[in-house]
Amino acid sequence: MDVAKILADLRQEREQIEEAILSLERLASGRGRRRGRPPNWMAEARKRSRTPTKKAKGEMSQRTAVA
Numbered sequence: 836m837d838v839a840k841i842l843a844d845l846r847q848e849r850e851q852i853e854e855a856i857l858s859l860e861r862l863a864s865g866r867g868r869r870r871g872r873p874p875n876w877m878a879e880a881r882k883r884s885r886t887p888t889k890k891a892k893g894e895m896s897q898r899t900a901v902a
Contacts, residue, residue: 872878
């Protein structure tokens with residue numbers, strides 16, 4: 836067991852967590868009403884997180900029933 840390697844990994848993980856906390860704090864502080872289009876990264880994240888709509892779910896069930 837290499838203690839020095841473990842410590843280095845933990846320090847790196849701590850830095851990443853601190854960066855994530857800072858980013859979230861910046862987001863939380865700027866919670867006022869926004870104007871204009873969202874940044875590209877935010878629009879892309881929204882697209883990826885959407886669930887299929889009812890229409891798309893119905894089409895999927897029809898496709899599986901036919902096949």
